Amino acid sequence: MSQDVIIEVHDLYRRFGRIMAVNGISFSVKRGTVVGFIGANGAGKTTTMRIMTTLDFPNGGMVKVSGFDTVNSPNEVRRRIGWMPDAFGTYENVTVWEYLDFFARAFGYKGADRQKRLLEVMEFTELSPLASRDMSKLSKGQTQRLCLARTLIHDPELLILDEPAAGLDPKARIEFKQLVNLLARQGKTVFISSHILSELGEMCDTLVFIDQGRLVHHGDAQTLKAGGAKSLIEVKVSENVETLLNWVSMNPGMKVYETMQNGARLTFENPSDDFAREALRRMILDGIAVSDFHRQERRLEDVFVEMLKQSNAPATTPQLPERTMSVTPPPLPPPLLTHPPTT
């Protein structure tokens, strides 16, 4: 395994009764990157993450963290990771300081070193004012920060965060995102799953899409989003949207991608600037009251939904046989974005 690869997932399978939660996925993660792990509910994200953290074990395949097998060398793996689950319980009658103090002790910090480390972590996560508060009385956002603080106590090189922003209010979400960005700048590898895809897009260097336990896509976030930038045009009108939709239906080379309250998002078959300019000119000539016309970067949500559609299409999802160790992962779907980005 290369030194700059921190996570190596190879042909991973996990079955729960008749349900195949993880179905032969393989990917690797480079050290120092922020990786978004995307999938619908039940796609196998949490199961994969739990195997990475040694909390579950695979039925087939393997996961290595910093070269250590998660089943064979769990203690080595645990030393290197910080795990933040999507849901965790709180203790009654335990303050924020005591909670972190317990984990610091559990990680082997003693005496003054422990106190120093606790102060550092609490300062980083802005928990110092809450030190003496009972942890069961914290808000959701504060609890998430506390959980992150616990994750950071032993200064792990890899952080695995499962839906860390779920249930947070917008302010807490922004604060949390800032913390993750800070950690990324410190050189930590962050493997993060979330349903808020726009946030993942801003934070992540790489995105891993999974669906029904299978890998759908593994690639660079910027390329993924920017790849479709020229094909999506957002048009706003100052009159009835129906007029615009009728006009689009009568003109070849373009389609309505999404209808909005005061306009629509259109896809153009020809991504060139000339085609867009000509379309705008014709719209105005045909009396459409265009108030805004601009190219739009592809949203991650769109990419995700399209990938799911392609993944579930019969042509691209061959029926896999019952799990055996020799089954190879299904072929990746064809590239979503066919047009290279133009400047």
Add this chain to the structure above:
Amino acid sequence: MKFSFTHFTDHLSPVLVKELRQGLRTRAFIAFFLILQALLILTVFGDLGESLGASSKGRGGSSEVFWFFIGAALLYFLPLRGFWAVSTEIKSNTLELIFLSHLTAWRIVVGKWTSLMAQTFLFVCAVLPYMLLRYFVGGINLIEDFQILLIMFLGSACLTAFSVAVSAFNSKIATGLFSFGGIILISVLGAFITTFGRRGTSISESDFYIIFLSLGSLFLMTMLLVGASKIAPPAENFAKWKRIMALLGLVISISFMAFDIAPELSLVVVALLTFFICFIALGEEPRFIPSICKPFVRKGALGRLSGRFFYPGWPSGVRFTLCVTVILFLAASLSSEINHKSIIFTLALLASLLAPLALLKLIPLNSEGVERLGYFPLQIGLLIASYALMILAQIFNVWRDFIEVIIPHTTVAKLAFDAGRTNDWGVPAVYFGFLSAASLVILIVKMIPLDRKMRETEQIAIQEIEQEKQTTTVS
């Protein structure tokens, strides 16, 4: 490390520190502590009233109440808290977070138990002033009272270990089954001890304490190991430690025989504990993880041979059970003459352990079915069925002799309690012998592919050890 009073808690287990902080603040603990104090004050006043007012009527009523309250606290209420020790952590998803620190399953379980015992010790300390007050009121033997308190404290330690072990079972069915088995074990052990006490056998007070302390510690350690093994990650081999406990029990029992310290009692208690461990060993699924094999293969051929008895899983469990049965049989023959009954008992015991496992291995079930019809549910089912059949046979007075031996569990229970009524043991001996041998043959056949896989795993472990050596040499 130099001891510093400022950071003296650094020398304690993190789990103990956390649990004490948490436990001492709970309302239930505070309320219970205060209520007990109030009740003890009342009993001391009762003592005082008795000694002042009615000396002619004699003492005893308030003393019984005094010990009832302490007994209820130490042997019931305080051990009861152990049932939530690990289960609450599992349910609230916090146990996994602890696992990802440097704490092992063993340290977590022991930390929980120690914390509960520390709180129990606090209760015991709070009781001491009342004992002294009663002494000054008069009419009691303080040394005797201290002895009773000590025995209760030690009993509380064992029961707390049992409840902590039960709390590690995540499934309600498993908890129920383990509790059922554990309660039977505790009841049988208690019954044996009281029976021996009542009979007025030649057990001296010192011998009683030796037996109580050694076998109690064995029980306690076994329970904590069972609890730790339930929550441990698959790469940790707790089967080894549980089986070592069984062997340690055998050594203790043989030592007692050699020094003539209640040989029969110790043998029966150790046999029960040992077969409880064998019972658990036979219900384990084998795990083929190189890191489990590493400590064994490092010790060469002898280590690999010992691995055949100490790897987790039923194949090594079958070998271990056979080995333990032979040792126990030989130990029993040392203490008394080998008679037909002891041979029957050994064969019936072996059949009761192996036959259900062989039956289970013969049934072609998918993994879900196997999970549902596991070794433990099958054993408990057979036990219940055998007793139900026996009761029916007694009610209708038909096939009594036949039903008593058809399921070996009934014979084992009857002979263990020295209550076998069948005079002709010839036919059952052949039957149990055949059942044991047939089960063994089936299990050996089923073991062959698993043993092959284990040898492959050992080879991987050897390769990994070689790689580690090379890496160390290079670095």
